[in-house]
Amino acid sequence: MTTKEKQFVGVAEVMEEEIPVEEMFLNMGPSHPSMHGIVRIMVRITGERIVWSDVEIGYLHRAFEKSVEANSWNSATIYTDRLNYVSPIINNVGYCMAVEKLLGITIPERGEYVRVLLSEISRIADHITAVGAAAMELGAFTAFLYTMKAREYCYELIESACGARITTNFARVGGICADLPEGFESECRKYMPMVADVIVELDKLLTRNRIFIDRTKNIGAVSGEDAVKLGFTGPLLRASGVAYDVRRAFPYSIYETFDFAVPVGTNGDVFDRYLVRMEEMRQSMKIVYQCLDKLPDGPVNAIDKTVTKPDKTDVYDNIEGLMNQFKLVMDGHGINPPPGEFYQPVEAGNGELGFYVVSDGTDKPYKCRCRPPCFPLVQAIPFMLKDHMVADVVPIFGSINMIGGELDR
Amino acid sequence: MLVTPPNRLLRLVIYKNNIMDIPAYIERLEEKIGTDNLQTNYPHDQLTITVSRDKIQEALQFLRDDDEALFDHFMDLTAVDYIGKQPRFQVVIHLVSIPKSQRIRIKINIDDDSAEMPTITGIYPAADWFERECYDLYGIRFAGHPNLKRIMLYDEFEGYPLRKDYPIRKRQPRVELRKPEVRRSDETVEPPR
Amino acid sequence: MEIGSDGIPGVALTSKLDLALGWGRKYSLFLYPFVTACCGMEYMSVACAHYDIDRFGAGLPRFSPRQSDLLFVVGTISHKITPVVQIVYEQMTEPKWVVAFGACASAGGPYDNYATVQGVDTIIPVDVYIPGCPPRPETVLDGLIKLQQKIQTRKIEL
Numbered sequence: 001m002t003t004k005e006k007q008f009v010g011v012a013e014v015m016e017e018e019i020p021v022e023e024m025f026l027n028m029g030p031s032h033p034s035m036h037g038i039v040r041i042m043v044r045i046t047g048e049r050i051v052w053s054d055v056e057i058g059y060l061h062r063a064f065e066k067s068v069e070a071n072s073w074n075s076a077t078i079y080t081d082r083l084n085y086v087s088p089i090i091n092n093v094g095y096c097m098a099v100e101k102l103l104g105i106t107i108p109e110r111g112e113y114v115r116v117l118l119s120e121i122s123r124i125a126d127h128i129t130a131v132g133a134a135a136m137e138l139g140a141f142t143a144f145l146y147t148m149k150a151r152e153y154c155y156e157l158i159e160s161a162c163g164a165r166i167t168t169n170f171a172r173v174g175g176i177c178a179d180l181p182e183g184f185e186s187e188c189r190k191y192m193p194m195v196a197d198v199i200v201e202l203d204k205l206l207t208r209n210r211i212f213i214d215r216t217k218n219i220g221a222v223s224g225e226d227a228v229k230l231g232f233t234g235p236l237l238r239a240s241g242v243a244y245d246v247r248r249a250f251p252y253s254i255y256e257t258f259d260f261a262v263p264v265g266t267n268g269d270v271f272d273r274y275l276v277r278m279e280e281m282r283q284s285m286k287i288v289y290q291c292l293d294k295l296p297d298g299p300v301n302a303i304d305k306t307v308t309k310p311d312k313t314d315v316y317d318n319i320e321g322l323m324n325q326f327k328l329v330m331d332g333h334g335i336n337p338p339p340g341e342f343y344q345p346v347e348a349g350n351g352e353l354g355f356y357v358v359s360d361g362t363d364k365p366y367k368c369r370c371r372p373p374c375f376p377l378v379q380a381i382p383f384m385l386k387d388h389m390v391a392d393v394v395p396i397f398g399s400i401n402m403i404g405g406e407l408d409r
Numbered sequence: 410m411l412v413t414p415p416n417r418l419l420r421l422v423i424y425k426n427n428i429m430d431i432p433a434y435i436e437r438l439e440e441k442i443g444t445d446n447l448q449t450n451y452p453h454d455q456l457t458i459t460v461s462r463d464k465i466q467e468a469l470q471f472l473r474d475d476d477e478a479l480f481d482h483f484m485d486l487t488a489v490d491y492i493g494k495q496p497r498f499q500v501v502i503h504l505v506s507i508p509k510s511q512r513i514r515i516k517i518n519i520d521d522d523s524a525e526m527p528t529i530t531g532i533y534p535a536a537d538w539f540e541r542e543c544y545d546l547y548g549i550r551f552a553g554h555p556n557l558k559r560i561m562l563y564d565e566f567e568g569y570p571l572r573k574d575y576p577i578r579k580r581q582p583r584v585e586l587r588k589p590e591v592r593r594s595d596e597t598v599e600p601p602r
Numbered sequence: 603m604e605i606g607s608d609g610i611p612g613v614a615l616t617s618k619l620d621l622a623l624g625w626g627r628k629y630s631l632f633l634y635p636f637v638t639a640c641c642g643m644e645y646m647s648v649a650c651a652h653y654d655i656d657r658f659g660a661g662l663p664r665f666s667p668r669q670s671d672l673l674f675v676v677g678t679i680s681h682k683i684t685p686v687v688q689i690v691y692e693q694m695t696e697p698k699w700v701v702a703f704g705a706c707a708s709a710g711g712p713y714d715n716y717a718t719v720q721g722v723d724t725i726i727p728v729d730v731y732i733p734g735c736p737p738r739p740e741t742v743l744d745g746l747i748k749l750q751q752k753i754q755t756r757k758i759e760l
Contacts, residue, residue, distance in 0.1 A: 030683060030686055031636050031683075031686055031690060032665070033663075033665040037637075037638065037639070037642075038637075038638050038683060057560060057561070058559075058560055058561040058562060058563075058682055059638070059680060059682050059683045059686075060638055060639055060677075060678065060680060060683075061561040061562060061680055061682065061717045062639075062678055062680065062713045062715070062717055062718055063570065063577070063713065063715040063716060063717045063718070065546075065571060066570060066571060066577050066715055066716070067577075067712075067713065067715055070577055078712060079712070082639070082640050082712075085639070085640035085643060086643060101453055102453070129643075129646075144650070145650055145651055148646060148647060148650035148651065148652070149650070149651055149652065151647075152647065152652045155647075165644075165647075165736075165738070166640055166643050166644065166736055167640060167735055167736065228481055228482055228507065229481075229533075229534055229535065230534065230535050231482065231483050231484070231533070231535025231536075233482075242507065244482075244507050249507070249510050250510065250512070340452050340453060341452055341453075342452070342453050342455065343455060343485075343503055343512075343514065345484075352484065354484065354485055354503065356485065356487060356501065356503070358489055366489075367489050367490075369485070369487045369501075371484060371485040371487075371503070375538060375539070376535050376538070379535070379537060379538045404638065404639060405639055405640060408561060409561075562682065562717070563681070563682045570716050570717075575716070576716075577714075577715050577716060578714060578715060578716065579716055580681065580716055581681065581716070582681055582684070582719075583681050583682070583684050583685055584684045584685055584688055584725065586719075586724040586725065587723075587724055587725070588724075589721065589723035589724060589727070589728070590727075
């Protein structure tokens with residue numbers, strides 16, 4: 001053997017002996033670079049392999065339920081905004097639908113169309129933020145900048161209709177706060193193709209990217225059965241192969257009249273979830289165009305004195321309007337749904353968002369429970385992280401799209 | 410209407426909102442756990458059953474495995490505090506059957522003294538954190554839960570905030586709060602014109 | 603070398619040093635975005651191309667308190683995370699500034715209940731408060747400019 005070969009003989013012998021391995025405890029968070037929210041992920045690793053992991057949440061618990069119980073029925077919409085703050089209109093609409101069912105009222109067709117139109121624009125904003133943030137955490141910073149540009153277009157549309165970019169407070173019990181402004185349809189038709197262009201660019205950047213595929217394929221794979229057992233809903237359940245979408249399984253509002261597909265994946269890994277989100281954005285855009293084509297004329301709020309506020313000209317001109325306004329706005333009066341309970345599920349960006357509302361006949365909700373879609377998803381992080389490496393924590397956590405406001409309420 | 414009349418014909422007529430037929434699997438469930446332990450009603454057309462506390466695990470096992478029910482997906486677990494009434498708490502479980510596209514709500518009445526019920530994580534593993542949250546905010550213990558600790562609040566917190574007798578503004582600070590001072594700009598350097 | 607007004611040599615030199623250091627510091631801020639809630643979305647908008655915060659020199663977030671000098675407290679602070687805020691603030695090296703971004707960080711916002719802190723200034727001293735729920739990106743840039751004015755006029759302790 002030459003001298004060079006002699007140097008390496010000892011290495012093979014050493015490798016066969018027992019090298020003592022110590023487990024290292026690594027703590028990620030609660031304050032950490034991912035913009036999803038504050039959550040603490042703890043892992044124990046030997047080398048790079050994860051041996052044990054756990055998640056600690058609750059750092060953003062803001063007492064949503066207690067605050068809603070302390071204020072009137074219509075005041076709860078500001079708290080629902082701040083649940084899933086990337087797609088707030090879906091939360092508003094879900095809550096208002098639950099209360100409307102308790103009251104037993106239906107809203108006019110135009111109101112339903114406007115709600116669906118803005119919900120789908122919100123859903124596009126949600127998915128595009130999720131994909132952009134997930135890509136940024138893997139190092140693809142350009143994708144994040146492109147998605148923020150697209151999100152600004154969505155925000156401009158939402159701002160022209162609701163008045164605010166993020167905390168919209170749009171839906172009211174009995175309809176919506178105000179009708180769409182003049183020129184909304186042409187603005188929408190101008191901005192949607194721009195957002196579609198950004199989705200095409202994202203596709204070109206990420207879907208066939210060797211590095212992105214290596215980091216996301218077969219990572220965090222969850223089979224369909226396991227996904228159902230773990231309580232998944234939304235894009236993660238659909239990526240695992242189970243075609244459950246609340247808009248199709250338990251149709252609400254006017255979703256039955258729209259023609260859209262529900263994308264379903266095969267593996268349930270991070271790459272499939274990304275593909276499902278991209279396709280859902282395209283389907284949402286399809287719904288937006290159908291809404292714009294079919295938007296009917298007419299009132300947007302339910303014609304019901306006990307629920308809808310009167311026109312301001314009536315309030316200031318005649319006494320009945322003034323009394324009506326008084327009855328709806330003052331403390332102790334307001335909307336009084338009859339005693340009862342209702343659970344209204346809607347399809348939010350992350351899955352099934354359910355509002356379980358209990359009324360005791362007064363003007364304050366007795367209980368308003370929000371079933372958060374990302375709660376079972378974050379609960380399953382230790383399950384998904386089994387036998388993975390420490391570098392896989394970031395893509396798995398990014399694919400869940402955990403929103404702190406919704407998780408901790 | 411919470412009490413189920415014994416005669417099936419009477420049941421069909423007396424239901425409050427609609428004349429809704431009871432699904433066959435509910436009748437089989439009733440045979441399994443006994444008529445005293447089960448009540449059915451349909452508030453706003455949503456099937457709701459009230460099961461007594463010691464039969465809940467049996468009932469959920471049946472609902473998950475029965476061919477017509479097939480409630481495989483666990484959706485939500487929460488509690489409602491009916492203070493002033495006996496029993497005080499009511500734990501509410503929502504389940505979904507994905508193959509059959511149907512929903513059900515299961516309620517369990519729990520009185521104040523023990524505030525305890527058997528865990529359902531053995532049947533639905535997804536209920537783990539939901540039960541922890543219920544314990545954290547309402548104080549209802551789930552016997553047999555693998556890790557019943559606080560989840561939303563910190564360990565030093567005393568009390569169960571979502572109960573109706575907990576005042577909303579009662580804070581329990583973890584660090585000493587300081588009094589924010591008003592900063593005056595008397596220590597500055599004039600910038601050049 | 604000029605003699606200052608109270609006869610102490612070098613006062614004018616020190617004040618010019620103050621201004622130079624202030625100028626340097628205000629245009630090279632390294633932020634630590636302590637993002638908790640909805641205001642984080644507006645922080646993302648401010649940091650990106652449309653309302654670029656980089657043109658004000660504050661475009662590089664450092665996710666370590668040792669490497670940053672500006673703590674952006676973005677979003678609601680609950681009692682559970684107050685020890686973490688304190689530790690992060692104490693780990694930052696002088697000179698450091700704190701900006702309370704949003705209504706929740708300034709004074710508690712719409713949440714006045716058992717779980718939230720009414721303003722992060724009850725935990726750590728704050729320099730600039732940016733109101734809004736969430737504040738528009740233009741408001742954030744206005745707040746940043748006010749902070750820059752404050753940094754410029756700060757006296758150096760020698």
